[in-house]
Amino acid sequence: MTLHIPTLMLALLLGFLLLTLELGVALRRLHNRPELRSWTWGCWALFAGFAMLAARVVVPVWLSIVLGNGLICLGILMYTRALYRMLLDAPLPRWLIAAFGTSVLGIVVMLSWPMHQRTAIVSMFFVVLLVPAVAIVVRHGWSAERSLRTVAVTMGLAAVALGVRAVHAWLNPGDYTDLLQASLGQGLTFLMSFLSIMGAGFAFVLAVFERVALQMEKLATHDGLTGCLNRSTIDAMLSHALERGRRDRSPVSFVLLDLDHFKLVNDQHGHRTGDAVLRAFARTVRERLRASDVFGRTGGEEFGVVLPGTDASGARRLLEQVRGAVEAMQVRDTIGHPVRITVSAGLAVADPASPISGDRLYGRADRALYEAKHGGRNRVETYSGAESGFFAQEKAPAGAKVPQ
Incomplete structure (x- = not known):
């Protein structure tokens, strides 16, 4: 049994396009929500990243590898930025920005490496960028909006799936000779990883609407200046x-x-x-x-x-x-x-x-x-x-x- 990678790629492209359109509608209704704007940019980055990976049949392979994986790293980073803004009202820590820069540099350095080694290391780059997003929700958002728990769980599943993908690629080089190669291991880990990230996006939209509803309820019962009851x-x-x-x-x-x-x-x-x-x-x-x-x-x-x-x-x-x-x-x-x-x-x-x-x-x-x-x-x-x-x-x- 094998999974057809081009079909999976097309499904993910359509899924992230749908999520991005949903976020665009949400942004029209919810003005001045920087966390939602950051998540939207993350969706666009992931959409563009998958498009570049799929476009390697018409663009130079090195360009597809660098831009495709780099944009996916950027998308995950923007997701984490959205969570920092929502839960801490703070910018991304510098070490996380440095981790993103290191990941992109590593992708460039590994261009000449065998496909299975590059897949394993890049998958771990994705994990490193995902773990802080899960950690901040567990520490600061688990008792807030319930939808944020789904965000943490789905992003955690994505990190686990990517970790499994890294190990599987390292131990089974024959399944990773080409990104579009039909392989059960490659296809299943790829599908689970990015479907989970997509699910986190839909859960995040629900969490934002949940927070807005709570804020509106508070405005109806509290004084805006002092925070006291009205x-x-x-x-x-x-x-x-x-x-x-x-x-x-x-x-x-x-x-x-x-x-x-x-x-x-x-x-x-x-x-x-x-x-x-x-x-x-x-x-x-x-x-x-x-x-x-x-x-x-x-x-x-x-x-x-x-x-x-x-x-x-x-x-x-x-x-x-x-x-x-x-x-x-x-x-x-x-x-x-x-x-x-x-x-x-x-x-x-x-x-x-x-x-x-x-x-x-x-x-x-x-x-x-x-x-x-x-x-x-x-x-x-x-x-x-x-x-x-x-x-x-x-x-x-x-x-x-x-x-x-």
Whole structure:
């Protein structure tokens, strides 16, 4: 039994052309995806490489060997580059670029070698370029998009098949007297190697679409500037926490945090500095929360925190830590001037025996925040249910603006 190599070559050419066309359609839909662009260039390089190998009947053999194998090396390198961009947002390491250059130089040096020896060494060059792609997915992408696991498995199979091809060529020189020679060993290893690489390409496209879908889902639930949950999501999480608190008979604390005099930061230091302050503030708060706590941006410079299973005294201890940490934050503007910021907090606690709604608890925290602002800012106030003093503002007209 033998495999007809020219037929295999034609099938691979058509397969990589189909994959490249699919990637072209994907690029039209997904703008600014450098990893997808790199993989597309890799497909074009592989397509051109196989075309050059098949064209040795009409072009000089030495040119077919150098360009064909060199372009295949380049295609594999571009695949690895795409994975580095996707998983690490980093360029290729220099040693891998050096390995590619060494491989091309080795192909030129081996032009006069016997076919079976050249096939064995070039196959190992391909393996050396494939292994880093598998390794980076296993180390950094195995728990990310599931389709990336298929990329790692198929590229790993390609590396194994190429390794088997190298050993088989070295031990069976009679099967490797010509690239187009009909041979079961040569044909089977050739087919398995590059079909696996082609399969990795289709899996990579799925992984990119999977990542885009997750990013769109995150954009729908998170604030783009700070990475916190957005207002609608935190409202839903607060309602869920209240329901669970009633089932577990545990209190739920809700906090509104508002940066003091934040408008002055934007006016005096610029909006870019204001954005930096918001990001630093979000990071400072997040570092002090538990995994079960919920932190979101409710609008502008105001943030909300849901603290399940936390009573008033526990919430106040946390908020005092947050207040002190925010006061000590080190943020500088675009010309290096320090920017000092403080935060006011309004706290409201839901008793598990009380059927209070999320909106009503939010209103209580808002009134406590109002008192913290009028009481001098940079402080924590707890809703007490009193109607005297500033809590009487509950009767003020709707839409009254909280002082900054």
